[in-house]
Amino acid sequence: MTAPTTAPTTAPTSIGSEPGSGSGSGQLTVGVVGLGYLGAVHAACMADLGHRVIGYDVDAAKVEALREARAPFFEPGLEDLLARTHGEGLAFTTDVSDLQGADVVFVCVGTPQRPGELAADTQYVTAAVQALAQVLPGTAVIVGKSTVPVGTAADLAQTLSATDLEVAWNPEFLREGHAVADTLTPDRLVFGVVSTRAETLLRRVYARAIATGTPVIVTDRPTAELVKVAANAFLATKISFINAIAEVCDAAGADVTTLADAIGHDDRIGRKFLGAGLGFGGGCLPKDIRAFTARATELGAGQAVGFLTEVDAINLRRRAKVVELARAAVGGDLAGARVAVLGAAFKPLSDDVRDSPALDVAARLRAEGAHVTVTDPAAVDNARRQHPELDYAPTAQQASAGADVVLLLTEWEEYRSIDPAALAAVVRHPRVIDARNALDAQRWAAAGWDHRGLGRPSPAATATGAASPVHAAAA
Ligand code: UGA
Numbered sequence: 150m151t152a153p154t155t156a157p158t159t160a161p162t163s164i165g166s167e168p169g170s171g172s173g174s175g176q177l178t179v180g181v182v183g184l185g186y187l188g189a190v191h192a193a194c195m196a197d198l199g200h201r202v203i204g205y206d207v208d209a210a211k212v213e214a215l216r217e218a219r220a221p222f223f224e225p226g227l228e229d230l231l232a233r234t235h236g237e238g239l240a241f242t243t244d245v246s247d248l249q250g251a252d253v254v255f256v257c258v259g260t261p262q263r264p265g266e267l268a269a270d271t272q273y274v275t276a277a278v279q280a281l282a283q284v285l286p287g288t289a290v291i292v293g294k295s296t297v298p299v300g301t302a303a304d305l306a307q308t309l310s311a312t313d314l315e316v317a318w319n320p321e322f323l324r325e326g327h328a329v330a331d332t333l334t335p336d337r338l339v340f341g342v343v344s345t346r347a348e349t350l351l352r353r354v355y356a357r358a359i360a361t362g363t364p365v366i367v368t369d370r371p372t373a374e375l376v377k378v379a380a381n382a383f384l385a386t387k388i389s390f391i392n393a394i395a396e397v398c399d400a401a402g403a404d405v406t407t408l409a410d411a412i413g414h415d416d417r418i419g420r421k422f423l424g425a426g427l428g429f430g431g432g433c434l435p436k437d438i439r440a441f442t443a444r445a446t447e448l449g450a451g452q453a454v455g456f457l458t459e460v461d462a463i464n465l466r467r468r469a470k471v472v473e474l475a476r477a478a479v480g481g482d483l484a485g486a487r488v489a490v491l492g493a494a495f496k497p498l499s500d501d502v503r504d505s506p507a508l509d510v511a512a513r514l515r516a517e518g519a520h521v522t523v524t525d526p527a528a529v530d531n532a533r534r535q536h537p538e539l540d541y542a543p544t545a546q547q548a549s550a551g552a553d554v555v556l557l558l559t560e561w562e563e564y565r566s567i568d569p570a571a572l573a574a575v576v577r578h579p580r581v582i583d584a585r586n587a588l589d590a591q592r593w594a595a596a597g598w599d600h601r602g603l604g605r606p607s608p609a610a611t612a613t614g615a616a617s618p619v620h621a622a623a624a
Pocket of ligand 1: 296324384425430432
């Protein structure tokens with residue numbers, strides 16, 4: 150956590166210069182370490198809750214943007230929140246010693262997958278805690294929000310045993326694209342603590358949400374750490390479950406979207422996260438299920454989560470399936486084919502391309518010799534940095550000009566509502582692969598498109614009754 154060479158151009162406001170300055174009132178002095186998708190939103194939301202906040206990051210450009218109330222990434226509502234809290238007790242710094250007056254410091258740094266391994270890399274969490282130990286008064290509580298292998302909090306606490314500092318864990322459940330609402334009005338709060346001191350402090354931090362009835366689960370630190378990974382593992386499993394069923398639907402000529410609607414009516418199952426298609430990506434679910442597998446194995450419980458290896462495999466098969474469909478659509482050879490890719494972000498309402506299924510598919514098509522033009526309402530700059538070999542266009546119409554096949558890979562609302570007749574006018578061949586099952590298949594077919602979803606028969610096959618291999622075999 151060394152500070153970058155660039156010095157802050159604006160001194161942080163004198164927030165929290167008195168250690169423990171928030172004690173006794175509703176307002177606390179809150180530090181936030183790491184100003185990425187999680188930390189920047191958390192800092193702004195803490196200020197909105199009425200606390201004095203100082204956000205710290207080693208990235209001077211990010212800090213500078215936040216100081217000017219500019220969001221360093223795409224997150225709906227964040228800029229409004231920054232504007233609202235600007236000068237109202239929200240400050241940003243690249244100097245960790247500016248956190249010295251904090252009552253509580255949230256650690257929001259990344260825990261990426263270690264290169265070549267399944268396990269998470271916790272070095273940034275460790276470095277953050279070590280840096281904080283140098284500057285915080287003993288009265289402060291360090292609260293981890295990052296997703297970590299179970300046991301991390303206890304290990305960190307051990308390194309602080311010579312101090313009075315305490316470590317608690319308060320996992321984050323926010324979704325990118327909905328991060329502000331998820332932070333201000335969470336559906337639950339989990340406090341992993343070893344003392345009432347940390348619990349009391351966390352109850353003061355989140356007093357507004359608690360007053361409106363948000364459930365609070367107070368538990369030990371390992372349970373809190375595991376709650377987070379278990380939640381993400383469950384969500385990933387639910388998505389891969391429906392994608393596995395989609396594979397069977399494809400083989401049987403059945404429709405996975407109707408099936409998901411039908412089973413989703415059972416409230417024990419629920420329709421959410423049964424969206425079959427290209428599968429999950431992003432900076433969380435893929436690496437979290439792998440890190441969970443690695444940690445459980447270290448603990449001798451690897452067999453218990455062996456199914457997560459299959460969850461991962463089902464998910465990755467979706468990408469290969471879409472490439473296969475694209476290849477088949479252009480006659481078996483992608484070399485020289487023109488492919489339009491709608492969507493680069495790992496999901497709509499985000500500019501995040503970390504482990505993006507859409508971008509992965511686009512890169513695979515390019516590797517097979519296709520001319521791939523990608524468009525996305527928010528993620529083109531990030532995508533271009535990761536994949537400069539791809540072509541990019543500002544709109545779906547421009548990306549699709551002369552295309553042999555159009556792939557919908559991220560279901561942004563503006564792609565869902567495309568006029569299929571207008572798009573048909575610019576392509577070379579009206580073929581669409583709807584890898585998120587987000588388009589109205591009948592409408593696209595009526596506009597002359599050869600529409601192909603995932604785990605569902607094409608409208609043409611349904612119309613001729615040729616959809617089902619089961620029926621075909623019986624005939
Ligand atoms: C996920 C969790 O949903 C959050 O609760 C958690 O806090 C966060 O990870 C985290 O660990 O920080 P997020 O990565 O923002 O949030 O995205 P999700 O909305 O969970 O979507 C993940 C992926 O699953 C996306 O690629 C999405 O396209 C895919 N997905 C989602 C499907 O393929 N089908 C679905 O039905 C739903």
